[in-house]
Amino acid sequence: MTVFQFLLILGIVVVATLAIGFLRGERSLAIKRILALLAAFAAILAILFPAALTIVANFFGIGRGADLLLYVSIIGGLLFAVATVRAKARTDARVTQLARAVALMEARLLEGQTSQTNTSDGIGDPE
Amino acid sequence: MTEASAAPTGHEARPVDSQQTNGDVWVVIPLYNEATVIASVISDLLPSFPNVVCIDDGSTDGGGEIARLAGSRIVSHPINLGQGAALQTGFEYAIERHAKYVITFDADGQHRVEDARAMVQRAREEDLAIVFGSRFLDDRTQPGFLKKLVLKTAVTVTNWTTKTRLTDAHNGLRVIREDALRRIHLKQDRMAHGTEIIVQLGRTGLPYAEEPVEVLYTEYSKAKGQSLLNSVNILIDLIIR
Numbered sequence: 521m522t523v524f525q526f527l528l529i530l531g532i533v534v535v536a537t538l539a540i541g542f543l544r545g546e547r548s549l550a551i552k553r554i555l556a557l558l559a560a561f562a563a564i565l566a567i568l569f570p571a572a573l574t575i576v577a578n579f580f581g582i583g584r585g586a587d588l589l590l591y592v593s594i595i596g597g598l599l600f601a602v603a604t605v606r607a608k609a610r611t612d613a614r615v616t617q618l619a620r621a622v623a624l625m626e627a628r629l630l631e632g633q634t635s636q637t638n639t640s641d642g643i644g645d646p647e
Numbered sequence: 648m649t650e651a652s653a654a655p656t657g658h659e660a661r662p663v664d665s666q667q668t669n670g671d672v673w674v675v676i677p678l679y680n681e682a683t684v685i686a687s688v689i690s691d692l693l694p695s696f697p698n699v700v701c702i703d704d705g706s707t708d709g710g711g712e713i714a715r716l717a718g719s720r721i722v723s724h725p726i727n728l729g730q731g732a733a734l735q736t737g738f739e740y741a742i743e744r745h746a747k748y749v750i751t752f753d754a755d756g757q758h759r760v761e762d763a764r765a766m767v768q769r770a771r772e773e774d775l776a777i778v779f780g781s782r783f784l785d786d787r788t789q790p791g792f793l794k795k796l797v798l799k800t801a802v803t804v805t806n807w808t809t810k811t812r813l814t815d816a817h818n819g820l821r822v823i824r825e826d827a828l829r830r831i832h833l834k835q836d837r838m839a840h841g842t843e844i845i846v847q848l849g850r851t852g853l854p855y856a857e858e859p860v861e862v863l864y865t866e867y868s869k870a871k872g873q874s875l876l877n878s879v880n881i882l883i884d885l886i887i888r
Contacts, residue, residue: 616732619728624740627740
């Protein structure tokens with residue numbers, strides 16, 4: 521095992537540990553963890569036995585294992601980007617709802633105060 | 648416009664449930680950094696519409712406080728969320744206060760109060776759920792050639808993708824009745840809400856009409872208003888939905 525292989529394995533272990541730690545969700549969590557472990561295992565195998573990767577690549581009609589790795593990582597990167605954008609959109613929507621609720625509540629409170637001092641104001645009735 | 652001297656004095660009693668005084672109408676103004684013009688916009692509106700609410704979308708120029716002093720109600724977004732989100736907040740505010748009609752009105756003074764009055768009256772008389780303002784039904788409004796081209800393209804695409812047939816999709820002046828209001832849930836925070844409103848209103852199948860209005864391209868709104876680049880955003884937002 522070369523030094524670089526060692527460093528790569530170390531990186532994979534760190535990433536896999538972080539990913540497993542950060543993945544949340546109830547039903548899909550176990551599946552995600554298994555997939556992450558399998559991916560880490562496959563990565564370590566590929567690092568230790570680069571020739572095996574080339575055999576897999578040949579099976580898919582690609583010349584070298586390194587090329588297969590490149591294609592797979594491009595797909596992986598794109599999937600990650602899409603997932604991130606979707607997650608951000610969901611978060612934005614939730615922030616919007618939260619900020620709106622805060623703003624409307626503040627307005628109700630402020631108008632409740634003014635209508636206490638001015639009972640003829642019949643508009644600011646909170647629900 | 649001419650009654651600007653009839654300055655409002657804040658939160659005293661306001662007539663409710665009166666068609667004569669438009670007490671059942673709420674004017675919703677999304678407000679973002681328009682401190683220099685908002686006070687005159689509000690004082691023009693108040694003689695005709697006693698209920699005005701500004702949705703201060705995280706202004707950093709003190710515009711919210713100026714609007715409050717001018718006699719408007721204020722709802723303050725704690726952070727900037729975008730104009731569509733401000734409108735949705737205003738709709739929910741108005742529904743909470745039992746509004747029968749909501750007018751959406753721009754903060755930069757490009758709409759005319761007379762037009763808004765005429766639109767509410769038409770909604771009442773013709774039993775319409777939505778009245779859209781359109782600057783292209785007569786030749787009072789003079790947008791530049793490029794602006795006109797972009798706006799006409801936008802409305803053509805909008806008509807393709809919705810069931811409505813309109814002449815001006817991105818006019819900030821609209822009258823929306825309470826039943827239509829309850830079916831709007833604007834999700835797009837940024838500018839394409841002009842389209843989103845129409846898509847959602849089109850789905851309701853409620854009766855609508857377009858009213859000719861004049862858009863005042865003042866020096867202020869020209870300097871500040873949507874650039875052509877923003878129009879590109881509108882077009883792209885239309886395609887990618």
